[in-house]
Amino acid sequence: MSAIGNESTEDEIDREFQLWRTDPKKFWETTNKRVELHPDSPNAYFARHQAWERLGRLDLALADLNRALALEDHFVTHRAKGGVLHGMGRYEEAIASLNRCEQMEPANWPEALGPLIRADCHAQLGNEAAALADCETLPDDHWTPGVFGLPGGNKQEVADELRRRAAIARGRD
Secondary structure, rough: OOOOOOOOOOHHHHHHHHHHEEEEEEEEHHHHHHHHHHHHHHHHHHHHHHHHOOOOOHHHHHHHHHHHHHOOOOOHHHHHHHHHHHHHOOHHHHHHHHHHHHOOOOOOOOOOOHHHHHHHHHHHOOOOHHHHHHOOOOOOOOOEEOOHOOOOOEHHHHHHHHOOOOOOOHHHH
């Protein structure tokens, strides 16, 4: 099937990822066409949410994720929704979505950024204990560059930053 279809070949996925990185507008055009052709495909909305997110339109990314979830309740979509909500500063809603992700696939929960995003949400809300509990689930050899506004560094550096963010949040109360 073509890149506009429901299923993509590995080469088409590689080309789309290249577009995502180098030409977000063209990537949006590609994913928008997929939604037009397959309005009942959760995968089409999921792909387009990535384009909206890359273009800085988190409101539209969230709308596409909600549409994808209405079509198919999937743990990866909940994790993505948690990330978008985190980016919007809607931390309580992000935690709820990330909790749903963990509930649906506890074995896959530690993968990707789910625990780190949820830890930062808790910290942003001033809940240091919950933030550090999520941080504790990170692998001992964890390291992240600090993408998407998340704490960067190794596990100890992340924990230190979560403590700092929680303290700042508590000071705002």
